Amino acid sequence: MEIEKWLKTDWIGQTICCLESVDSTNLQAKRMAEEGALEGTLVVANEQTAGRGRRGRSWVSPPGTNLYFTILLRPRLAPDKAAMLTLVMAMAVAKGIRRILQTPDGRQPLTTDDGKTGVGIKWPNDVVIDGRKVCGILTELNLSTGQNCIDSLLIGTGINVALQDFPEELKGHAIALEELAGRKLERGELLNAVLTAFEGYYGDFLLTRDLTGIKEEYDALLVNMGRMVRVLDPKGEYEGIARGIQNTGELIVELPDGERRIVYAGEVSVRGIYGYA
Ligand code: BTN
Numbered sequence: 377m378e379i380e381k382w383l384k385t386d387w388i389g390q391t392i393c394c395l396e397s398v399d400s401t402n403l404q405a406k407r408m409a410e411e412g413a414l415e416g417t418l419v420v421a422n423e424q425t426a427g428r429g430r431r432g433r434s435w436v437s438p439p440g441t442n443l444y445f446t447i448l449l450r451p452r453l454a455p456d457k458a459a460m461l462t463l464v465m466a467m468a469v470a471k472g473i474r475r476i477l478q479t480p481d482g483r484q485p486l487t488t489d490d491g492k493t494g495v496g497i498k499w500p501n502d503v504v505i506d507g508r509k510v511c512g513i514l515t516e517l518n519l520s521t522g523q524n525c526i527d528s529l530l531i532g533t534g535i536n537v538a539l540q541d542f543p544e545e546l547k548g549h550a551i552a553l554e555e556l557a558g559r560k561l562e563r564g565e566l567l568n569a570v571l572t573a574f575e576g577y578y579g580d581f582l583l584t585r586d587l588t589g590i591k592e593e594y595d596a597l598l599v600n601m602g603r604m605v606r607v608l609d610p611k612g613e614y615e616g617i618a619r620g621i622q623n624t625g626e627l628i629v630e631l632p633d634g635e636r637r638i639v640y641a642g643e644v645s646v647r648g649i650y651g652y653a
Pocket of ligand 1: 399400401402403424426427428429430431433435443444445446511512513514532533534535
């Protein structure tokens with residue numbers, strides 16, 4: 377993969393580690409962080425042999441088909457604030473995908489019947505198109521020893537670019553971008569579009585150290601916005617209408633009696649009542 381020639385970013389990717397094959401770009405970035413790698417270091421691989429997903433799952437990462445990358449950040453942030461950056465990356469992926477799929481005359485081929493863009497976010501950070509997942513994001517932390525602060529933060533992103541056989545459990549709710557676009561896509565170009573968008577949103581994030589400046593745009597991308605969702609809380613499932621996120625990234629769900637509950641990522645899953653999204 378020729379990455380350097382595509383990257384037009386300001387600061388992400390000043391150091392690039394581009395590998396043919398690696399266990400996991402997150403693990404590689406973690407190792408590099410421990411050796412002092414700088415903020416903005418980018419790890420990209422053509423294949424992962426032990427790709428990691430959320431909740432201990434694996435992320436199928438065959439060679440030559442998809443995009444697997446991790447960026448290393450060193451924000452001065454309490455560890456419990458790190459999850460917000462996963463939402464920031466989800467927005468950047470959505471924007472990058474929209475950019476790369478748009479036609480030369482600026483049209484968005486993926487629009488829904490009501491004229492909205494077909495690229496959205498299923499809270500907190502799955503990027504979906506027509507209800508099917510195209511991207512997964514896994515954020516991991518190295519903590520400073522003896523202190524309650526982040527030493528480095530690794531945002532790992534996998535985007536399904538080319539057609540592939542999805543594992544059985546993903547069939548039906550995963551999709552690859554080339555299948556939608558009906559043409560071959562350049563992974564380097566997509567990566568550049570995503571990272572450029574990330575630099576913009578991360579700049580907004582740093583102004584307030586929360587999502588205040590980008591919340592409105594996030595809510596506009598939220599596929600469940602104003603729709604009934606089921607919250608799979610281990611303490612008891614419930615349904616309500618998704619009312620967008622708080623400035624700190626939690627989902628607001630309104631119950632039938634008007635009570636508003638705050639849903640924290642990591643503890644629960646949220647599903648559309650008619651399926652995955
Ligand atoms: C999910 O379960 O939805 C998150 C998947 C995250 C996959 C990416 S691929 C690049 C990076 N390296 C990994 O091992 N995982 C993340």
